[in-house]
Amino acid sequence: xxxxxxxxxxxxxxxxxxxxxxxxxxxxxxxxxxxxxxxxxxxxxxxxxxxxxxxxxxxxxxxxxxxxxxxxxxxxxxxxxxxxxxxxxxxxxxxxxxxxxxxxxxxxxxxxxxxxxxxxxxxxxxxxxxxxxxxxxxxxxxxxxxxxxxxxxxxxxxxxxxxxxxxxxxxxxxxxxxxxxxxxxxxxxxxxxxxxxxxxxxxxxxxxxxxxxxxxxxxxxxxxxxxxxxxxxxxxxxxxxxxxxxxxxxxxxxxxxxxxxxxxxxxxxxxxxxxxxxxxxxxxxxxxxxxxxxxxxxxxxxxxxxxxxxxxxxxxxxxxxxxxxxxxxxxxxxxxxxxxxxxxxxxxxxxxx
Numbered sequence: 001x002x003x004x005x006x007x008x009x010x011x012x013x014x015x016x017x018x019x020x021x022x023x024x025x026x027x028x029x030x031x032x033x034x035x036x037x038x039x040x041x042x043x044x045x046x047x048x049x050x051x052x053x054x055x056x057x058x059x060x061x062x063x064x065x066x067x068x069x070x071x072x073x074x075x076x077x078x079x080x081x082x083x084x085x086x087x088x089x090x091x092x093x094x095x096x097x098x099x100x101x102x103x104x105x106x107x108x109x110x111x112x113x114x115x116x117x118x119x120x121x122x123x124x125x126x127x128x129x130x131x132x133x134x135x136x137x138x139x140x141x142x143x144x145x146x147x148x149x150x151x152x153x154x155x156x157x158x159x160x161x162x163x164x165x166x167x168x169x170x171x172x173x174x175x176x177x178x179x180x181x182x183x184x185x186x187x188x189x190x191x192x193x194x195x196x197x198x199x200x201x202x203x204x205x206x207x208x209x210x211x212x213x214x215x216x217x218x219x220x221x222x223x224x225x226x227x228x229x230x231x232x233x234x235x236x237x238x239x240x241x242x243x244x245x246x247x248x249x250x251x252x253x254x255x256x257x258x259x260x261x262x263x264x265x266x267x268x269x270x271x272x273x274x275x276x277x278x279x280x281x282x283x284x285x286x287x288x289x290x291x292x293x294x295x296x297x298x299x300x301x302x303x304x305x306x307x308x309x310x311x312x313x314x315x316x317x318x319x320x321x322x323x324x325x326x327x328x329x330x331x332x333x334x335x336x337x338x339x340x341x342x343x344x345x346x347x348x349x350x351x352x353x
Contacts (some may be wrong), residue, residue: 014058015078020083027061072286073170096334122240122331126237127237127316133313134164152172154166168223203221268295297321299319315335
């Protein structure tokens with residue numbers, strides 16, 4: 001649906017301006033458009049249309065030169081209505097498949113981290129990846145390990161091959177055979193359950209079975225709860241310095257703001273991920289849509305990845321608004337498709353084992 005005052009000719013000019021600006025990084029003038037693009041109209045007509053597009057908020061004039069650049073609003077129209085969906089090249093797809101396939105690990109966090117590193121190198125962008133939430137993970141085993149006279153480590157192995165460790169302070173550590181018995185008991189009661197499935201009946205059953213270890217029961221169940229609901233350090237950030245290669249961030253103040261946000265991405269990602277229309281597998285957030293003043297010159301391409309058929313995390317490409325949205329979206333899609341395949345295969349192999 002076109003905005004008031006927008007027509008096919010204006011859309012064609014806007015598309016040409018964005019294409020040129022993404023390629024060169026230089027403001028685009030009417031003469032450039034007339035020479036490089038077969039628009040079928042004179043430079044004077046192009047100039048008038050560009051003035052209209054600026055008044056309508058789709059273009060900006062960064063300084064007194066005749067050239068214009070797209071605004072966030074212009075990029076939004078381009079992404080929603082004009083962008084041709086690209087495909088990664090066969091070489092890129094082959095490289096992505098080879099890189100992800102070669103990750104020799106059964107630990108989900110390591111696979112996600114190495115995938116993020118590979119993606120940052122492939123795109124020359126910063127990558128923020130939300131690690132899989134443990135809330136939907138099923139418990140595989142619970143192990144209690146003695147760490148001396150007054151400390152026990154609770155090792156929780158989850159169905160997605162994540163391992164959560166918690167160290168407990170206790171007055172007395174049970175004998176090794178008792179710790180093994182307690183570990184087997186807890187595994188028998190909790191194996192196969194996700195956080196939401198550990199109800200009061202299961203808690204009462206475990207409490208009865210741990211009669212004589214009431215203090216230990218309370219500490220262990222608190223550790224299990226905290227591990228399953230742990231969202232701290234939930235993001236992996238790769239390629240921070242890639243952003244500094246773009247002229248948009250040459251300004252020292254802007255560079256500092258970018259790096260500060262990437263050091264602590266939680267606020268940014270809460271804004272990006274907490275939307276009412278986030279059901280789509282892919283989403284592009286442009287400029288001011290991030291709702292953070294520090295990131296008004298950024299764009300974010302976000303994709304969900306799956307584990308056991310559920311959306312468990314997101315991979316986000318961050319760069320200047322002057323992104324090749326079509327190309328970067330196609331690369332991200334190929335990476336997520338291959339990552340989903342890798343995680344699915346690992347889950348199946350683990351279940352079979």
